[in-house]
Each structure stands twice: as structure tokens, then as C-alpha cells.
Amino acid sequence: MYPLSYVRPDTLDQALALLADQEDAKPLSGGMTLIPTLKQRLAAPSHLVDLSRLDALRGIGLQGDVLRIGAATKHVEVARSDVVAGSIPALAALAGVIADPQVRNRGTLGGSVANNDPAADYPAAVLGLGAVIETSTRRIPADDFFVGMFETALEPGELIVAIEFPVPDRAAYQKLRHRATGYAVTGVFVAQFNDAVRVAVTGAGSSVFRWTEAETALAASCQSDRLADTPIDETLFNSDANGSAAYRANLVRVMTRRAVDALTPRPR
Numbered sequence: 001m002y003p004l005s006y007v008r009p010d011t012l013d014q015a016l017a018l019l020a021d022q023e024d025a026k027p028l029s030g031g032m033t034l035i036p037t038l039k040q041r042l043a044a045p046s047h048l049v050d051l052s053r054l055d056a057l058r059g060i061g062l063q064g065d066v067l068r069i070g071a072a073t074k075h076v077e078v079a080r081s082d083v084v085a086g087s088i089p090a091l092a093a094l095a096g097v098i099a100d101p102q103v104r105n106r107g108t109l110g111g112s113v114a115n116n117d118p119a120a121d122y123p124a125a126v127l128g129l130g131a132v133i134e135t136s137t138r139r140i141p142a143d144d145f146f147v148g149m150f151e152t153a154l155e156p157g158e159l160i161v162a163i164e165f166p167v168p169d170r171a172a173y174q175k176l177r178h179r180a181t182g183y184a185v186t187g188v189f190v191a192q193f194n195d196a197v198r199v200a201v202t203g204a205g206s207s208v209f210r211w212t213e214a215e216t217a218l219a220a221s222c223q224s225d226r227l228a229d230t231p232i233d234e235t236l237f238n239s240d241a242n243g244s245a246a247y248r249a250n251l252v253r254v255m256t257r258r259a260v261d262a263l264t265p266r267p268r
Contacts, residue, residue: 002041008050012057012161015049016136019157022047027159029072029111032103057110057161062087065167071110071160076101078109088129089264090171094121094189097175099182110160113145116152116207118238119183123208124173125165128189128200132164149206168193170222170263174255175203178242185242186251190259192222199256204237204248214256224257 009015019025025047028034037043051057057072060081067087069078078084079096098104098112098121112122113133126133126142133140136159145153154160168191175187184203188211191198197218199211217226234249243251 002038002044004038004045005047006050007047008053010054012054012136012159015051015054016157016159018047018049019159025049027051030074030103030107032099032107032111033115033117051159052108057159059162060084062167067091067165067167068162069109069165070162071113072108073110075104075107075109075112079104086267087167088165088171088266090173090189090191091125091129091165093264094125094173097121097177097182103182109163113163114152114154114160116146116150117183118149118206118208119178119185119203120208121173121175121184121187121202124184124187124189124200124202126163126200127208127210128173128191128198129165129168129171130191130193130198131166133160134162134164135160143210146207146209151207166193167266170265172259172262172264174258174262176251176255186248186255188252188255188259190218190256190263192218192263195219197222199259201252201256204252206238209236211252211256218260222260222263224260227253227257227260 024045026045028048028050058070060083061068075095075098084092112120131142133145171191173189175184186203189200197215199214202208213230217230232249234245237245237248239245
């Protein structure tokens with residue numbers, strides 16, 4: 001790695017000040033993407049600002065019908081949380097199948113969402129649930145947050161503080177796991193709110209996206225057979241060593257059907 005300075009601030013304000021003062025500083029949370037990038041000499045920040053122990057970025061709480069999770073909360077903490085399991089079981093299940101145990105014990109919710117890896121699991125839940133990303137300066141609806149491959153609406157120096165998930169009536173997540181990495185070759189998160197249904201797809205395109213045609217088909221009756229003739233544009237999908245665009249288009253349909261069939265209501 002290139003020479004750099006490692007800093008562990010005591011407060012969120014200190015972290016924000018460091019990022020503002022040092023133009024080439026990078027925030028460090030779980031480090032699941034940043035550390036390998038540094039080891040491969042693909043990035044050369046002047047400072048690493050460690051956010052992992054900031055209390056302001058941690059915690060899980062339910063306020064009415066909104067589940068709020070701090071950005072530095074680890075995947076394993078989400079997976080094992082009784083609060084998450086009791087409000088959005090599908091989110092706890094999703095966190096439990098992210099990558100592998102090593103990643104789940106180090107990676108964080110905010111780091112995953114801010115990185116916006118095309119094959120990451122959390123973006124599907126954030127978009128599928130219509131969550132709100134709370135940052136150090138503003139609140140960003142999920143529909144406005146994910147811009148493109150590894151690209152989000154975050155400005156330089158802006159940090160995710162927490163994510164607020166509306167509690168759905170029912171939700172489910174299904175994915176085809178990559179055998180080596182555990183990432184989603186294709187994953188689909190389906191959430192039902194009253195008469196509305198949201199369908200978010202990860203792993204298939206350059207960034208997470210909503211399959212709006214499926215949402216329309218499922219709005220009247222949330223049954224998997226409604227998806228049989230729902231149009232899907234395979235030209236939008238990735239074609240790589242893990243599968244062609246046509247293969248991923250079929251996977252989207254299959255995983256969406258499975259997610260609809262697996263919809264799990266909030267425990268009462």
C-alpha cells in the first residue's frame with residue numbers, strides 16, 4: 001500500500017472535520033472493499049478515517065412503523081437482532097446470507113450501501129423497502145440514492161449516519177449466490193405495503209433497480225403467477241463470466257417468483 005495516515009476520531013463531528021480538511025481522505029468502516037482496493041494499489045488516500053467505533057453511527061431501533069439502523073452496524077448484528085427479526089424478518093434473513101461469515105462480522109450496513117456494489121445485497125433491501133438514507137447533511141429517498149455502478153448521490157465528505165426502513169406488511173429476499181464469493185449473481189427483494197408492491201433487483205445490472213412492470217402486475221394481486229407474462233428488458237442486464245444477459249433476465253423472473261411465494265409477514 002501507499003503511505004497514509006490512519007485516524008480514529010472520537011466523535012462524528014471530528015470525523016466530518018477530518019474528511020473536510022483532508023481532500024484525499026477516505027472514510028473507513030468495515031473495509032470490505034476499501035482495504036482490498038488499497039492492497040491492489042488502486043487507491044491512494046492520504047488519510048483513513050476510521051468510523052467503526054463511533055456511537056452516533058451504531059444501533060438498531062424501532063420507532064412506530066420505521067426501523068432505524070445505524071450505518072456502522074455490522075451485518076451479523078442485523079442478522080441476529082430480535083428487533084429486526086420482529087419487524088422486517090426478510091431484512092434479517094438477507095443480512096444472514098451476505099457473502100461469508102468473515103464479511104458479515106466486519107462489513108457494515110452503511111459501508112455496503114455507500115459502496116453500491118452491483119452485486120451487493122443491502123441495496124436491494126434499501127430500494128425494495130423504499131428506505132430513507134440519513135446522512136450527515138440531509139435525508140435521501142432510496143429512489144434518488146443509487147445512481148450507477150459504485151456511484152451514489154453522496155457528496156464528497158458526506159457520510160451515511162443511519163438508514164430508516166418502513167416496515168412492510170410482508171417482504172422476502174431471494175438470490176442465486178455466487179459459489180465462491182456469496183455475492184448475488186441475481187437477487188430480488190419484494191415488499192408489500194397495503195396495495196402497493198416494490199420489487200428491487202440486484203446483481204443483474206450495473207446498479208440496483210426496480211422492476212416496475214412486476215410491481216404493476218403484483219399490485220392488484222400479489223401472486224407469483226402474475227409474473228408469467230410480465231415484460232422484462234434483458235438488454236439492461238450484465239453479461240459476464242457468471243451468466244449472459246438472457247440468463248440473468250430469466251433469473252430475475254425466477255427469483256421474483258420465489259420471493260413472492262416466500263413473502264413473510266411481520267410477526268404480531
